Amino acid sequence: MRNPFEKEDHTGLIVGVAVGVAAGISLGWLFLTDKGAQYRRQLSRKFKETVSDKAADLIDKKTFVPKKMAKVATDAVVKD
Incomplete structure (x- = not known):
């Protein structure tokens, strides 16, 4: 049986x-x-x-495309 005087925790x-x-x-x-x-x-x-920066870094690491060219491409994809 449950104690009716015990407080419940509502935090x-x-x-x-x-x-x-x-x-x-x-x-x-x-x-x-x-x-x-x-x-x-x-x-x-x-x-x-x-x-855009993170995507350019990833492209630079995983392919032969330099980061500057990858940055131009990712900036074109991620427009303002």
């Missing part, structure tokens, strides 16, 4: 609600404000630049 629920609230506020700021739109554009450019 998982509290942490989950806190993470959900923080994510909601962050997404709301990113998508509903002008400053958030600017930040999204910056993140997008940085992400595309990083992907």
Whole structure:
């Protein structure tokens, strides 16, 4: 039989609600404000630049194509 006076542990629920609230506020700021739109554009450019660099490095390592030529090709594929 279960002890009716034993407290239940709700820390998982509290942490989950806190993470959900923080994510909601962050997404709301990113998508509903002008400053958030600017930040999204910056993140997008940085992400595309990083992907292009990593792809050029991989092409350089795995093929005989030099990194400069691979970078030109990956920049063409990953457009702004």
